[in-house]
Amino acid sequence: MNAPDLATTGPGLPGSAAAPPRVAALDVGGTVLKGAVFEVGTGADAGVGAAGTGVRQVATLRRPTPRAEGADAIVAAVLDTVAELCALAPDVGAVGLVVPGVVDEAAGIGVESENLFWRDVPFARLAAERAGRPVAFGHDVRAGGRAELAALAGPPPTEALVMLVGTGIAGLLVVGGRVLPGAYVGEIGHAPVGPDEPCACGSTGCLETIASAASIARRYREAGGPVVAGSREVLAAAQAGDSRAGRVWGEAVDALVRGLAIYTTLLAPEVVVLGGGLALAGAALLDPVTAGLAARLTFQPVPELRLGQLGDEAGTIGAALLARDLLLAG
Amino acid sequence: MNAPDLATTGPGLPGSAAAPPRVAALDVGGTVLKGAVFEVGTGADAGVGAAGTGVRQVATLRRPTPRAEGADAIVAAVLDTVAELCALAPDVGAVGLVVPGVVDEAAGIGVESENLFWRDVPFARLAAERAGRPVAFGHDVRAGGRAELAALAGPPPTEALVMLVGTGIAGLLVVGGRVLPGAYVGEIGHAPVGPDEPCACGSTGCLETIASAASIARRYREAGGPVVAGSREVLAAAQAGDSRAGRVWGEAVDALVRGLAIYTTLLAPEVVVLGGGLALAGAALLDPVTAGLAARLTFQPVPELRLGQLGDEAGTIGAALLARDLLLAG
Numbered sequence: 001m002n003a004p005d006l007a008t009t010g011p012g013l014p015g016s017a018a019a020p021p022r023v024a025a026l027d028v029g030g031t032v033l034k035g036a037v038f039e040v041g042t043g044a045d046a047g048v049g050a051a052g053t054g055v056r057q058v059a060t061l062r063r064p065t066p067r068a069e070g071a072d073a074i075v076a077a078v079l080d081t082v083a084e085l086c087a088l089a090p091d092v093g094a095v096g097l098v099v100p101g102v103v104d105e106a107a108g109i110g111v112e113s114e115n116l117f118w119r120d121v122p123f124a125r126l127a128a129e130r131a132g133r134p135v136a137f138g139h140d141v142r143a144g145g146r147a148e149l150a151a152l153a154g155p156p157p158t159e160a161l162v163m164l165v166g167t168g169i170a171g172l173l174v175v176g177g178r179v180l181p182g183a184y185v186g187e188i189g190h191a192p193v194g195p196d197e198p199c200a201c202g203s204t205g206c207l208e209t210i211a212s213a214a215s216i217a218r219r220y221r222e223a224g225g226p227v228v229a230g231s232r233e234v235l236a237a238a239q240a241g242d243s244r245a246g247r248v249w250g251e252a253v254d255a256l257v258r259g260l261a262i263y264t265t266l267l268a269p270e271v272v273v274l275g276g277g278l279a280l281a282g283a284a285l286l287d288p289v290t291a292g293l294a295a296r297l298t299f300q301p302v303p304e305l306r307l308g309q310l311g312d313e314a315g316t317i318g319a320a321l322l323a324r325d326l327l328l329a330g
Numbered sequence: 331m332n333a334p335d336l337a338t339t340g341p342g343l344p345g346s347a348a349a350p351p352r353v354a355a356l357d358v359g360g361t362v363l364k365g366a367v368f369e370v371g372t373g374a375d376a377g378v379g380a381a382g383t384g385v386r387q388v389a390t391l392r393r394p395t396p397r398a399e400g401a402d403a404i405v406a407a408v409l410d411t412v413a414e415l416c417a418l419a420p421d422v423g424a425v426g427l428v429v430p431g432v433v434d435e436a437a438g439i440g441v442e443s444e445n446l447f448w449r450d451v452p453f454a455r456l457a458a459e460r461a462g463r464p465v466a467f468g469h470d471v472r473a474g475g476r477a478e479l480a481a482l483a484g485p486p487p488t489e490a491l492v493m494l495v496g497t498g499i500a501g502l503l504v505v506g507g508r509v510l511p512g513a514y515v516g517e518i519g520h521a522p523v524g525p526d527e528p529c530a531c532g533s534t535g536c537l538e539t540i541a542s543a544a545s546i547a548r549r550y551r552e553a554g555g556p557v558v559a560g561s562r563e564v565l566a567a568a569q570a571g572d573s574r575a576g577r578v579w580g581e582a583v584d585a586l587v588r589g590l591a592i593y594t595t596l597l598a599p600e601v602v603v604l605g606g607g608l609a610l611a612g613a614a615l616l617d618p619v620t621a622g623l624a625a626r627l628t629f630q631p632v633p634e635l636r637l638g639q640l641g642d643e644a645g646t647i648g649a650a651l652l653a654r655d656l657l658l659a660g
Binding site: 102112114159175176180192203258265266297298300301 | 432442444489501503505506508510512514515516517518520521522523524531532533588591592593595596597598626627628629630631
């Protein structure tokens, strides 16, 4: 236990036989382990929670990802946090755990993470042992993308891309009304769109070297700007007239447009949802990307661009939805 | 009728009650209208023909596409050729017609072709009127890609891209064992991979501005090389030590690798089939593209690359397969 790292919010969380079912959720990020306890809407309450996703957060628990300490320490921290969430709300009926990188959802294995260094970790089994409860295990972006789909107003789209832009960039692909499975599907953050900056994956020119929230902050610093916490500060500097920040932001927008143009040219989506932490920029992101995509496409139908509703909570809510589905199916 | 433009091969084609069923097929290309008459394999003969596709060519009829005369003349030439094919083999039971550009297969309409200038031509209806027979209408690349799939040895792949490289570049996408429909799906030739050369579509940096067979010939000329008929001559010059030709060929290979890397990163195909006229280059194309793709991909599983079996006959055979399916269903 690492008490000084914990931050919890919410009430004392007493359980009750009459209370709605609860689940715990943990989204393993590159900088923060985002845990939360959710109430699950059922029956008339099925549309509760953020943007009608059906789960309502009642407590959060966060701790820094001990990235500097390596893979074993990170995995241990993940399992500790799972146990802490269950201790915080003993009535949770299931746990949802989502992790980044290459994930074998069916086997319950984190196959590989470049950012968090692990290989072939049997997260589903380890977490179920620590939690003493059923664990739903998944990929952070696929889970977050499903949460954004659940949050979309109107009927579900038949052809869509949900692109989550945070520390990295990846997408949930909806083709023919079906979310494409596959551990290696949707890695749009590693589409080569140039310029040829080196990527953590070992290649060069990957979209996320220019346009992820982390890369925007890094490139601002490399352009001579101050060290900032994230892309939000770069956007604020750009809006205040800092030309270096404006150039870095503009290059990120151009790279996103290029990536979306490629996707549209291959798969002709009706809808593109821009989510993840970068989408918290709102119109400052949506407007130039929409204009840029419309200008770049020629014969291709221009997809409708929408902002995600869940920001950087998408992964946690997605994990909660996985746990809910497991709980209600069980 | 434009007799000097006609070239026919094959026997006199007498019909016979005992003979196998026949279909006519026409592939409308940017430079040539490729017509042919096929025998359709049935029962024990279902695997006849080129690479076991099930249709065996018994006559061909070609004429130049009157591209300089504009859309109306091209459409008239297409319909004339349909009539000539039916006159050549009066026993054909159905006609397959495939055209490039944006195609609404269900409505039977050629929506738009940048290369051949038409808009909203009801080809299916017009051709059926001229042929006096049922007409199966389709998109040249989708039809050709299906023919290449039919020609693949072994069980059909679940996740695949068939990329046809000829005058232009486009792909047939197999996702979850299903060929993706949609008039705007698979336009990988218009994925922006840079450098930013202008494309006929109005955009810049499209894959086909660098790597189509037509662009390879054009870029060799622009690099100071002689005027050549096509990419085959550029490859021959490169193999003979012409450094300009080598550079143009190498840039085409690099652009193809980039396009395939993008596709693999998004959709993780098991198999990529390289078809179309450029694939007639054989190992001179397959080997450097295979090596380049393996070098560029990092965490993504490298798809198996295969050469198409049908070269620039894929479209005609694909049209024949459409006609066969219509005939056997009717």
